[in-house]
Amino acid sequence: MSLSLHRAYESDLRSYRLSFSRGGAWTGIALVLLGIGLDYSLYPAHLLEFTLARVLCSLGILAIIGLMRTPWGARNVEAMSFTWLMLPQVMIAWMIAVTEGASSIYYAGLNLGVFASAIAFAFRMWQNLTLGLLTYLLYAAACWVHDGHAPGGGAFAVNSLLLAFSAIASAVCTYFNEQARFNLFQLKAELADKNAQLEENNRSLAEIKGQMLQQEKMAALGTLAAGLLHEVNNPVNFCMMAIDIAMEEPAAKSNEVLHECLTDAKSGMQRVQYIVSDLKTFAYRKSGTDHESAQFLFERALESSVRLVGHEIKGIKVNRHLQPDTLVRGDEAAIIGVLINLLSNAALAMRKGATREPSIDIYAESRGERLKVTVRDNGPGITPENIGRVFEPFFTTREVGQGLGLGLSICYSVIQRHGGVLAAESTPGEWTKFTFDLPRVTGGEK
Incomplete structure (x- = not known):
């Protein structure tokens, strides 16, 4: 015994x-x-x-x-x-x-x-x-x-x-x-x-299932992005060239309204290019690549994320508080996915809670060899009984059919894979804050 x-x-x-x-x-x-x-x-x-x-x-x-x-x-x-x-x-x-x-x-x-x-x-x-x-x-x-x-x-x-x-x-x-x-x-x-x-195995299976579902979605998005890039780029480039030629015409230069319309059209075409490019970065991966060791600018990943959820955060003020050097090491596509999830969750919560003057503040600051990232909104917050469960697989407060409850659990695994921890804090009725950290690229590694 x-x-x-x-x-x-x-x-x-x-x-x-x-x-x-x-x-x-x-x-x-x-x-x-x-x-x-x-x-x-x-x-x-x-x-x-x-x-x-x-x-x-x-x-x-x-x-x-x-x-x-x-x-x-x-x-x-x-x-x-x-x-x-x-x-x-x-x-x-x-x-x-x-x-x-x-x-x-x-x-x-x-x-x-x-x-x-x-x-x-x-x-x-x-x-x-x-x-x-x-x-x-x-x-x-x-x-x-x-x-x-x-x-x-x-x-x-x-x-x-x-x-x-x-x-x-x-x-x-x-x-x-x-x-x-x-x-x-x-x-x-x-x-x-x-x-x-058995409970631990069930939790692991649930996490693996969630990751497989996410990978399937990523693969589908990758295929879609590759097709979009091929099919959209040619007509977009043709439109951009036509707009540039039109803007050089004397009639366009002399007509202020026409010139402004052509400028807006060019800006719209550029936005289409950015969105397709961002979608490709987010969803399309080459096999055999060590994604966690790649270097990328967190600022660039954030901008891509904001553009990809632009329709969801429309009317919500996004404030960026970033340090000058945001070069980090990791899987850029996965981090974009994390940011998309946090931004869309915040936007949904603030719309559901009818938050007045909704805003999201994003901070990135150096903490030694790590870059600490904070995503904070002024929404309705998370109740105390739910704050400890937000990272559980299949836990969701959304209505049936509106979500599987896998987003934050997968985000937690992504950050854990990068050597960090995704944490949640909230004051009901006031704010919600998610924090995580990523490995910085030091001077000798650049």
């Missing part, structure tokens, strides 16, 4: 012993008092003194029950149980001494106490043997007091053998009961471990 398992077993067994000892003590009081009927039938001449003895014995057991309700008594439940079991044995031995000695039928009560300790209580084998030995010594002392000399032969020998048989049988029962209790506890402990492992 390992030390930790032994301690756990003893802790679990203590409450079991306490419960059974209390129940047995109340049963003992009932049996002791019911024995008044035996006294009346067998020894009416001793009825008064035997009744007084039984009442005193019952009060002693009752006092021990009270002690077992205290922290000290609960810690010493084995000693308490042994003590109250010995009280009836002492009382019966005294009754044997003042009545018929070895011939007294009350020796059967001593056997009952020994058997009860083995059947009803979680004693150890040595404790049960000790109880049997003390019971026999009490019986021998009672017979000696009654006879006035050392007892021997006849009824004493027979009763002594019966007491020995009871003690041995009880000790054997106690041993196997102890083994059965421990085996049951061991099985419970193993089952608890298996359940814990």
